[in-house]
Amino acid sequence: MDARGGPLTVKTDMALIYASHDGQTRKVAFYLAEKLMDHGLVLTMDDLNAIPPSQQDMLEPEQIILLAPVRHGHHLSVMDRFVHKNRIILETKSLVVVSLNLTARKKGKDTPETNPYMRKWIKKLGIHPEIQAVFAGKLEYARYRWWEKQMIRVIMKITGGPTNLGANIDFTQWDRVDALAAQIALTHKKKKEQAA
Numbered sequence: 001m002d003a004r005g006g007p008l009t010v011k012t013d014m015a016l017i018y019a020s021h022d023g024q025t026r027k028v029a030f031y032l033a034e035k036l037m038d039h040g041l042v043l044t045m046d047d048l049n050a051i052p053p054s055q056q057d058m059l060e061p062e063q064i065i066l067l068a069p070v071r072h073g074h075h076l077s078v079m080d081r082f083v084h085k086n087r088i089i090l091e092t093k094s095l096v097v098v099s100l101n102l103t104a105r106k107k108g109k110d111t112p113e114t115n116p117y118m119r120k121w122i123k124k125l126g127i128h129p130e131i132q133a134v135f136a137g138k139l140e141y142a143r144y145r146w147w148e149k150q151m152i153r154v155i156m157k158i159t160g161g162p163t164n165l166g167a168n169i170d171f172t173q174w175d176r177v178d179a180l181a182a183q184i185a186l187t188h189k190k191k192k193e194q195a196a
């Protein structure tokens with residue numbers, strides 16, 4: 001109830017929508033959500049592999065944050081399908097797009113401008129995000145199937161990464177996730193001030 005006895009409604013500032021295969025993108029999504037809430041923002045969260053948000057769900061938030069990891073050279077297709085299906089509504093929003101991949105653990109491939117997956121993805125989706133971010137993902141051989149282990153091991157060997165099958169390394173630059181939350185919060189604040 002509000003002060004006049006009416007129903008209490010809270011305006012949703014943003015919708016955070018993610019896809020994850022092994023859990024690291026989900027972990028980043030939850031961490032980012034927590035940081036955004038620390039900035040006083042109200043948000044919804046949706047896992048595309050559970051129940052995707054409806055178009056109705058996306059009407060209110062002015063900003064939409066999309067997060068997906070790379071597997072076998074491409075971002076998870078569930079995210080691409082989501083973007084294609086909801087293109088019209090997404091075009092009316094301020095978009096934040098976040099990619100997780102192991103290539104981003106390397107200096108020189110760790111920014112939206114220099115990460116080859118991010119550049120290709122944005123072009124392929126044909127979207128115009130206001131903010132883009134790239135974070136390194138997690139390497140955890142024990143989780144992978146036999147052939148995945150071999151494949152990732154070869155890639156790691158070529159790119160100077162860990163090849164020990166016991167390796168379980170979180171490469172995500174968590175301080176950059178903090179910085180992204182601050183950047184999103186600032187953008188949101190400026191928009192609100194402009195609209196006032």
Ligand SMILES: Cc1cc2nc3c(=O)[nH]c(=O)nc-3n(C[C@H](O)[C@H](O)[C@H](O)COP(=O)(O)O)c2cc1C
Nearest residue numbers: 020021022023024025069072073101102103137138
């Ligand atoms: C089978 C497999 C394939 C992958 N392919 C790539 C790739 O092509 N390029 C890359 O940079 N990272 C690749 N990665 C690394 C993932 O992007 C990274 O592990 C990320 O943290 C996965 O996110 P998730 O845990 O949310 O699924 C791959 C990982 C796995 C397990």
